[in-house]
Amino acid sequence: xxxxxxxxxxxxxxxxxxxxxxxxxxxxxxxxxxxxxxxxxxxxxxxxxxxxxxxxxxxxxxxxxxxxxxxxxxxxxxxxxxxxxxxxxxxxxxxxxxxxxxxxxxxxxxxxxxxxxxxxxxxxxxxxxxxxxxxxxxxxxxxxxxxxxxxxxxxxxxxxxxxxxxxxxxxxxxxxxxxxxxxxxxxxxxxxxxxxxxxxxxxxxxxxxxxxxxxxxxxxxxxxxxxxxxxxxxxxxxxxxxxxxxxxxxxxxxxxxxxxxxxxxxxx
Amino acid sequence: xxxxxxxxxxxxxxxxxxxxxxxxxxxxxxxxxxxxxxxxxxxxxxxxxxxxxxxxxxxxxxxxxxxxxxx
Numbered sequence: 001x002x003x004x005x006x007x008x009x010x011x012x013x014x015x016x017x018x019x020x021x022x023x024x025x026x027x028x029x030x031x032x033x034x035x036x037x038x039x040x041x042x043x044x045x046x047x048x049x050x051x052x053x054x055x056x057x058x059x060x061x062x063x064x065x066x067x068x069x070x071x072x073x074x075x076x077x078x079x080x081x082x083x084x085x086x087x088x089x090x091x092x093x094x095x096x097x098x099x100x101x102x103x104x105x106x107x108x109x110x111x112x113x114x115x116x117x118x119x120x121x122x123x124x125x126x127x128x129x130x131x132x133x134x135x136x137x138x139x140x141x142x143x144x145x146x147x148x149x150x151x152x153x154x155x156x157x158x159x160x161x162x163x164x165x166x167x168x169x170x171x172x173x174x175x176x177x178x179x180x181x182x183x184x185x186x187x188x189x190x191x192x193x194x195x196x197x198x199x200x201x202x203x204x205x206x207x208x209x210x211x212x213x214x215x216x217x218x219x220x221x222x223x224x225x226x227x228x229x230x231x232x233x234x235x236x237x238x239x240x241x242x243x244x245x246x247x248x249x250x251x252x253x254x255x256x257x258x259x260x261x262x263x264x265x266x267x268x
Numbered sequence: 269x270x271x272x273x274x275x276x277x278x279x280x281x282x283x284x285x286x287x288x289x290x291x292x293x294x295x296x297x298x299x300x301x302x303x304x305x306x307x308x309x310x311x312x313x314x315x316x317x318x319x320x321x322x323x324x325x326x327x328x329x330x331x332x333x334x335x336x337x338x339x
Binding site: 017047049054074076082210 | 296305
């Protein structure tokens with residue numbers, strides 16, 4: 001089973017960020033250990049004469065080439081549709097991709113996406129030929145509106161960016177899955193533990209995008225592998241068909257022919 | 269003189285040398301071969317092919333963006 005992102009079939013269902021690692025070398029090793037074929041990155045104003053970002057850019061390019069992967073630029077830091085559209089166009093030129101992870105932040109405290117600006121930016125960019133991957137809250141109606149606009153991939157959060165709180169509202173994510181069966185749904189942001197990613201997959205999600213949970217681990221390379229396995233496990237479990245939860249206990253050992261001294265009402 | 273805001277900082281250039289975006293970048297960049305960037309003029313994206321013919325005026329704001337790691 002492969003992950004479908006705008007017609008691109010990918011073996012790995014893990015999308016990984018390139019930020020917050022202790023060194024570019026660790027970043028590269030972690031990304032390779034994750035098996036991911038989609039790496040997020042960003043754009044920032046810098047003094048060109050310092051050229052401080054050149055090394056990390058070189059590492060990201062090398063890593064993505066090694067896994068025959070894809071760059072997924074984001075619009076981190078944007079707070080309006082206008083800023084977001086401008087940054088998306090800059091990313092398309094520089095990274096030579098029409099994929100864009102659309103982030104429009106509406107609140108500085110929890111970095112919650114602004115749904116109004118997100119819809120405006122998504123509509124304009126889709127008309128301009130972009131393949132939009134919107135980062136959004138776990139709001140069903142917002143996700144439906146994004147789907148109606150033409151977002152084939154939708155990325156609701158598990159919880160606020162960088163918190164590691166895991167999935168705050170499984171019901172919301174599950175409902176989005178049920179109501180948008182054709183969409184490629186990726187849980188983005190808030191994942192802390194491998195079990196969080198496994199849970200997202202068990203809810204029927206198509207993939208998981210994360211960064212901090214790997215980059216801030218004591219051993220980022222091992223954690224990248226742990227997430228890869230957790231996502232594979234969760235997907236396998238979902239596809240296998242998870243049993244229905246029951247309200248009462250049911251013995252798993254057959255009771256037929258139970259030795260008489262275990263029968264209720266008898267004394268041993 | 270022409271005054272430009274580049275990445276939030278103010279710069280003054282001789283207006284006879286700097287009339288287009290391409291000329292402004294040529295003066296601003298120490299490394300003339302620098303190509304790993306994208307640019308916005310007054311908040312609007314300008315593609316590389318348009319630098320040569322995009323005229324600039326005093327007070328214009330130029331944002332020059334470079335790749336960085338991101339999540």
